[in-house]
Amino acid sequence: DGGITQSPKYLFRKEGQNVTLSCEQNLNHDAMYWYRQDPGQGLRLIYYSQIVNDFQKGDIAEGYSVSREKKESFPLTVTSAQKNPTAFYLCASSSGRGTDTQYFGPGTRLTVL
Amino acid sequence: AQSVSQHNHHVILSEAASLELGCNYSYGGTVNLFWYVQYPGQHLQLLLKYFSGDPLVKGIKGFEAEFIKSKFSFNLRKPSVQWSDTAEYFCAVNAPRSSNTGKLIFGQGTTLQVKP
Numbered sequence: 358d359g360g361i362t363q364s365p366k367y368l369f370r371k372e373g374q375n376v377t378l379s380c381e382q383n384l385n386h387d388a389m390y391w392y393r394q395d396p397g398q399g400l401r402l403i404y405y406s407q408i409v410n411d412f413q414k415g416d417i418a419e420g421y422s423v424s425r426e427k428k429e430s431f432p433l434t435v436t437s438a439q440k441n442p443t444a445f446y447l448c449a450s451s452s453g454r455g456t457d458t459q460y461f462g463p464g465t466r467l468t469v470l
Numbered sequence: 471a472q473s474v475s476q477h478n479h480h481v482i483l484s485e486a487a488s489l490e491l492g493c494n495y496s497y498g499g500t501v502n503l504f505w506y507v508q509y510p511g512q513h514l515q516l517l518l519k520y521f522s523g524d525p526l527v528k529g530i531k532g533f534e535a536e537f538i539k540s541k542f543s544f545n546l547r548k549p550s551v552q553w554s555d556t557a558e559y560f561c562a563v564n565a566p567r568s569s570n571t572g573k574l575i576f577g578q579g580t581t582l583q584v585k586p
Contacts, residue, residue, distance in 0.1 A: 388572050397479065399560060399576040400514075407572070415573070447514065453572045455502045455564040456521040461514040 360384065361462035363448050368467045370435075370442070378433045378465045380448035386460075388453035389431035393417060394445040394464070403446075406431055407453050435467060443469045472497045474563050476577035483551050484585050491546040491580050493535075493561030502564040503544040504574065505535055509557045517559070520544065531555070553586045 361382045370376045382389065388407045392400040402415030406425040420439025425431050431450075435442045445466050449459040477492040495501060505517040518529025525537040535546045544561060561577040 390573075392576075397578055399474075399476075399578040400562075400574075401576070402573060405573060449514075451572050455572055456519070457572055458504075458516045458519065459572070459574060461506075463513055 361448060361450055361460055363446075363462035363465050365465060366463065368465055370467065370469050372469055373437045375434055375436045376467065378435065378446055378448075378467070380431045380433065380462060382429050382431075382448075382450040382460075382462075384450055384460060385428070386450035386452055387428070388451050389425065390449040390451075390459065391415075391421070391423065391431070391433045392447045392449065394447055400447060403433065442467055472563065472565055472575050474561055474575050474577040476559075476561050476580050478580045479578065480581045480583070482583045482585065485553055486550050487584075489546070489548040489551045489555070489582070491559055491561075491582070493544045493546065493577055494542050495544070495561075495563045495575075496542065497563065497565045499565060503535075503537060504562040504564070505529065505533070505544075505546050506560045506562060506576075507557050508560070509554075514560070517546070551582070551584050553584050555582060556584045557582055 364379045390405040391403040401417050404423040406412035422434045447464045448462045451457040451459045473496045475494045502521040504519045507517045508514045520527045520537045528534045533548050559580045562574040
C-alpha cells in the first residue's frame with residue numbers, strides 16, 4: 358500500500374524540549390516537503406528536499422531542522438528555538454517537478470504544554 | 471514575493487447550491503495551479519490542477535476550475551454541492567521559472583460547510 362506515513366499522530370512536548378516528527382514515503386519520490394498548518398493561514402513551507410543529502414529552507418524555517426539521509430525518510434526536528442511550535446505538521450512528497458501533484462501524509466498535531 | 475489569496479474564508483451552502491471559491495495569485499510569469507481538499511479526518515488530496523492547455527480544467531467529484539491569466543485567478547466551481555463536499559479547500563501555486571523545485575505556495579484556505 359503506497360503512501361506517506363507520519364508518526365506520531367499526536368505529540369505533546371514541554372517547553373524547552375526538542376522533538377522529532379517522522380515522515381516516511383514508499384512512493385519512490387525524489388522530493389519531500391514539510392508544511393505547517395495553522396487555522397486561517399493555510400499551509401506554510403518549512404523545509405524541502407529535492408534529493409537525498411540536500412535540503413533547503415522554506416518560508417518559516419527558523420526553529421526547525423531536517424535531515425535527508427535516505428530517499429524515503431525526511432524527519433523534522435522542532436527545536437526549543439521555535440517560538441510558537443503548537444501546530445499541525447504535514448509532510449508531502451512528489452517527483453519534484455512543478456507540475457507534479459504533491460501527496461500528503463495524515464499529519465502530526467504537536468502541542469507544547 | 472509570490473502570494474496566493476483566497477477571498478472566502480468560510481462558506482455555508484445548502485445542498486444543491488452552486489459553489490464558486492475565489493483564488494488569486496501574485497506572480498506575472500508562468501504558473502502551475504492546484505486546488506487541494508482536506509475532508510474531515512482525511513489526508514489533504516488533489517482536486518485538480520492546471521499547467522497548460524485548456525484553461526478550464528475538470529477534477530474529481532464534479533469540480534472544475536478556470537484559469538484566467540489576465541485576472542491572475544483560478545476559481546473553483548461546482549454546479550451543485552453535496553453534504554459530502556464539506557471540507558477545507560486550498561488553492562496553491564507553483565512558479566517554475568522562479569523556483570524549479572516543485573515548491574507550492576498555498577492560500578489561507580476556505581472552509582466549506584454544506585447543510586443537508
